[in-house]
Amino acid sequence: MNxxxxxxxxxxxxxxxxxxxxxxxxxxxxxxxKSDINEHRxxxxxxxxxxxxxxxxxxxxxxxxxxxxxxxxxxxxxNLACAMKxxxxxxxxxxLDADVFGPSVPLMMxxxxxxxxxxxxxxxxxxxxxxxxxxxxxxxxxxxAVVWRGLMVMQALERLTRHVAWGPLDCLVVDTPPGTGDTxxxxxxxxxxxxxxxxxxxxxxxxQVTKRGVNMFEKLKIxxxxxxxxxxxxxxxxxxxxxxxxxxxxxxxxxxxxLEIIESFEVDANMSECINSGKPAIYALxxxxxxxxxxxxxxxxxxxxxxxxxxxxxxxx
Numbered sequence: 001m002n003x004x005x006x007x008x009x010x011x012x013x014x015x016x017x018x019x020x021x022x023x024x025x026x027x028x029x030x031x032x033x034k035s036d037i038n039e040h041r042x043x044x045x046x047x048x049x050x051x052x053x054x055x056x057x058x059x060x061x062x063x064x065x066x067x068x069x070x071x072x073x074x075x076x077x078x079n080l081a082c083a084m085k086x087x088x089x090x091x092x093x094x095x096l097d098a099d100v101f102g103p104s105v106p107l108m109m110x111x112x113x114x115x116x117x118x119x120x121x122x123x124x125x126x127x128x129x130x131x132x133x134x135x136x137x138x139x140x141x142x143x144x145a146v147v148w149r150g151l152m153v154m155q156a157l158e159r160l161t162r163h164v165a166w167g168p169l170d171c172l173v174v175d176t177p178p179g180t181g182d183t184x185x186x187x188x189x190x191x192x193x194x195x196x197x198x199x200x201x202x203x204x205x206x207x208q209v210t211k212r213g214v215n216m217f218e219k220l221k222i223x224x225x226x227x228x229x230x231x232x233x234x235x236x237x238x239x240x241x242x243x244x245x246x247x248x249x250x251x252x253x254x255x256x257x258x259l260e261i262i263e264s265f266e267v268d269a270n271m272s273e274c275i276n277s278g279k280p281a282i283y284a285l286x287x288x289x290x291x292x293x294x295x296x297x298x299x300x301x302x303x304x305x306x307x308x309x310x311x312x313x314x315x316x317x
Contacts, residue, residue: 052192057167058094060305061174062225063187063196065217067209069178072230072265073199074099075275076297077175078108080197082282083291083298084171085130091170094125096160097135098187099177100153106137110278114138122165129283134164154186161191171305180216188220194308195225197262197301202232202247214257225304226262227254228297234267242266263297265290 055061064077074097081095097105106112111126111133118124125132136156166172177183187193196217200210210227217224229250233242245267254261268290274281281290 052190054192055161055166055169055172058169058172060171060194060308061191062171062301062305063174063176063184063193063222064199065176065184065196065213066178066199067180067211067213068200068206071178071199071201071206073178074104074108074175075271075281076197076199076228076230077173078105079280079282079290079294080297080301081131081173082129082280083294084173084301086282087295087298088170088302089130092132092168093130094132094134094166094169094172096164096172096174097133097137098157098160098174098183100136100156100183101177103135103137105133105135105175107278108275108280109133111135111138118165120165122163123159124165129280132166132169134160134166136160153182157183157186158190161187171301180213184216185220188217188222193222195223195304197225197228198259199228199230200250200253201230202244202250204247204249207249207253211253211257214259223308224259225301226260229261229264231267232264262300263293265293 062080064073064080066073077095081093084091085093095105095109097103099105109128109131111128113126115126115134115138116124123134125134126138127133174187176187198210198213198217200206214224227250231246232250233244233248235242250261250264266289268288270285270288271281271290274284277284281288282294285291
């Protein structure tokens with residue numbers, strides 16, 4: 001196969017698709033009566049949302065999201081993808097870093113270098129730990145900031161999803177940015193998402209924003225696999241006492257939202273070293289409680305996908 005470098009990088013790959021000569025402002029239509037406004041609204045609504053098209057060769061897509069930043073969402077996504085590959089080596093797993101402005105998957109997965117283009121003019125994802133990876137962090141240098149408006153972000157997501165040679169994949173894990181913004185809306189409207197995992201920490205501030213994220217997925221009709229709680233408590237190394245340094249409100253909030261906490265992780269200083277070294281805990285701390293819990297999380301995701309597939313087949317019959 002003839003593989004070539006992606007040259008030029010960001011400017012050639014993304015910015016060339018924007019027409020700089022096109023006026024940035026849009027025309028404003030004036031309506032003479034309320035009936036005209038209602039007629040216009042009806043026409044807009046009749047157009048509906050864009051048709052969801054599956055990614056070629058990708059069987060399932062799982063989003064990992066959080067309302068608030070700094071809760072360990074990317075750590076969860078990285079270790080989930082790696083754990084899925086560990087417990088099911090014959091399965092093909094992918095990891096998409098959809099955080100355009102703050103990509104950190106390249107660091108955590110220890111992947112560097114410019115992606116290549118194959119003969120079909122598709123970007124070849126980089127491979128490490130048996131997981132296919134793609135991130136905006138691979139298309140811009142670490143020192144450069146991505147300063148784009150919404151439309152350009154949507155174009156970037158289009159390239160990172162439909163212009164990457166993902167297939168064949170049994171599951172694509174998507175690490176989304178914090179919040180409830182354009183990225184989530186674009187992914188939900190354009191891709192058949194099988195489910196979302198919502199990551200939180202026990203603080204009231206994090207849980208409050210988590211509820212907004214859950215509401216967003218409900219409005220977008222994306223089923224939620226469950227909650228993952230990070231930093232649930234810190235264990236005293238001397239007496240083994242659990243210290244709930246960030247509070248202990250996750251269970252109550254999960255019950256209010258009607259969601260299950262599918263896994264809970266305590267604070268572990270070794271996790272920081274895993275992140276900095278680019279070796280996920282599932283490998284670096286293979287015998288740890290954290291690694292075991294990530295394997296359990298991966299099993300639950302596989303079961304969720306399997307149950308969903310069975311339900312879909314039963315519905316067709």
